[in-house]
Amino acid sequence: MQMRTLTTLAALAIAATGCEPSGMPEEASEPATVAAEVAVTGGVVRGVLGEDGLKQYHDIPFAAPPVGERRWAPPGPVQPWEGVRDAAAPGPACVQQGEQGGFYDAATAVATMDEDCLTLSVWTRAQHVDERLPTMVWIHGGGLTVGSGDAYPGELLTAKGVVLVTVNYRLGPFGFLALADLTAENANGASGNQGLQDQITALEWVRDNIAGFGGDPGNVTIFGESAGSMSVSILQASPPARGLFHRIIGQSGGLFGPMTFRDRSSVNGDPAEAIGASFAAALAGEGGDTSLEALRALSAEHVLATYLANPTLLSALAIVDGDVLEDEVEAVFEAGQQANVPVLIGSNADEGTALMPYMAGGFGEGAAGFAAYVETTLAEVKDEVGEHYPAGDDQQATASWMDLFGDALFTYPMRVWARAMATVPSDAYLYWFTWAPPIEESERYGAFHAAEIGYVFGNLELFGATPTDADRALSERMATIWTQFARTGNPNGEGLPEWPAYTRENKAYMEFGETVGAKTGLRLAKMDLIERAWTKRRENAQAATDATAEP
Structure with missing residues (x-):
């Protein structure tokens, strides 16, 4: 077995606790119980x-x-294995990189790593x-x-x-x-x-x-x-x-944009x-x-x-390979060829505050760095960017940079995903998480990237937070809604806030923050700006492809 215990980091893995496991149920109990030992593909496991x-x-x-x-x-x-697997x-x-000296180290730390890791x-x-x-x-x-x-x-x-x-x-x-x-x-x-x-x-x-x-x-x-x-x-x-x-639940991430192809040139x-x-x-x-x-x-x-x-x-992570993906994700959705299942999807209000330093370091800092980032991200509409993401000085530019970073990488793709569900009968439910976990420097980070995870899973101490009763109440509400959706394909239910399905006409979304309730028109001007830029980019790329193909 290769790479066993490559490195030891601070462990987040949850240790199993409880009483002594019992044996397999004796024959003939009706109905059969879920016991400590369960037969699965390959053998028997004991939990x-x-x-x-x-x-x-x-x-x-x-x-x-x-x-x-x-x-x-x-x-x-x-x-297959013999006997009972512990x-x-x-x-x-x-196998993966260890600590990077950043905000997310504690949340991504692992105890041991190994190439032999395909387990659940x-x-x-x-x-x-x-x-x-x-x-x-x-x-x-x-x-x-x-x-x-x-x-x-x-x-x-x-x-x-x-x-x-x-x-x-x-x-x-x-x-x-x-x-x-x-x-x-x-x-x-x-x-x-x-x-x-x-x-x-x-x-x-x-x-x-x-x-x-x-x-x-x-x-x-x-x-x-x-x-x-x-x-x-x-x-x-x-x-x-x-x-x-x-059913599908997507939290801050959707691959709706240009992709790399396995064996032919692409816009990337x-x-x-x-x-x-x-x-x-x-x-x-x-x-x-x-x-x-x-x-x-x-x-x-x-x-x-x-x-x-x-x-x-x-640099090509997740590609159009002809097997897992036959075309770009967005193209599959535009053709109505995606799985016809309901989706609950959304993003956080401050996605860029903690994550941007990991991913945007090559552009520089302050106003100059932001300008370089805009040239890469929204060059097609760069003259309009200042109206929505002002950059009068370094401090303001940095704040706008984090804002645009989160919008471009997370909030906009989730809108595209919600809109693209119009090509199939199943509904899309869009959310916006605005609650700032009570971590150190909470005002600086706000509702940062991955902030909602602790509320969905109930591990509210994630990222060093000191949860309050309000945090616990929001966690209970979100876990109830998430599991209601898993149960029925619809997040609505008795005692839950009304959550309309998203359509291009109503632009409905649910906010999870100081209040939990339905709203409409999430960051419309900023989302429309990004859409104009990326539509032009696709048109330009297609024109270049067509020109190259001409005899």
Whole structure:
């Protein structure tokens, strides 16, 4: 097993606690109970039964270990094990970068990491296997480069009557490498979306096994935040994922914009296989062997170190590969070819305050840095930007920069997603999270990127917050609404605030903040500005493509 305990960081994984597990139910109980030991694909797992009725099962394999010859391959079938597998404690996270010295370090820290990481956890309070509780499958964020499913606890959501599943998937250079040789060896004729294939395989595992934990394979909600939310937007557009889920919740992330293609030029520049070839050359070193056999023999430490030293050499994360994605996500939605399932999606009021320093450092600082960012992001309408994002001095420019950063990367794509649902019968429900968690420097950060996670999962101490009764009340409200949507496909219900579905005409959204209630017209002028810029960019790119194609 490679890369076991690559590094030890501050652990966020939730330790399983509870009483001694009981054995398998003896024959003939009707209905069968959900016990400590559950038969799943590959064998039997033993979890932990808590005194409060909460059962936890961790480190359950849903695919073969992606090591050796399986590195960069599509996920293979689970390898059977003998005896009973101990599922009482979380396993390792997938290999990733450690601490970066920033705001999100504590929230993304993992205890151990390993290439052998394709596992999931199940949290359930079901007493009987025939309860068929709604099942929620969480796909973690982290830019497709960091994170772990085990960082998210299941106490609150399961108390609302659902089964929670959290999954790991391959990250960064292990999960998103396109190479011509990989494409040639794969039966699906594709490469570059290994991490997304892992997510789909985990959903297949849920379909085949979740009934044993009291879950309903016919009522599965996939939900995620940031890159996890982007992932669920991809899964909604993905043919191989069709039928594996029935509702979607997307929190601050949707892949609605130009994408990289595996083997042809795109508006993003080089095709993904060319980017992958550059990375393979860096892995091998000058004059080195870039065959798959040689690359797979390299240590995981070396692969990770090469990626961290040359991050731009693997810039194509999530691509149009011809398998997971047959076209850009936005194009699939425009054609009405996405999965026809209801969606609950939204973003936060201050997405840029904590996240922007991670992603915008190459532009400089203050007014000059903001101007450079505008040239990259909204060049087509740059003369109008000052009206909506003023930059009279460095301080004002920095504030506007964080505002635009959040709007462009998160709030605008969620509007596109909500609008694009008009091509299918299912509804879209849009939200806007404005509550500032009580962390240190709360006024500076506001409703920052990922701030809502603690309220959905009930781990309100996330990011060092000291929760108040008001925080706990908002968390209860949000968890109730999230699970109501998972149960019925509609966030409305008895005792809950009325939440109209979004349409182009009503522009309705729900605000979660000092008050919880429906409003209309979320940041319309700013959203329209971004739309004008990106519409012009698409038109210009298409014109350039057409001109190149002319004889």
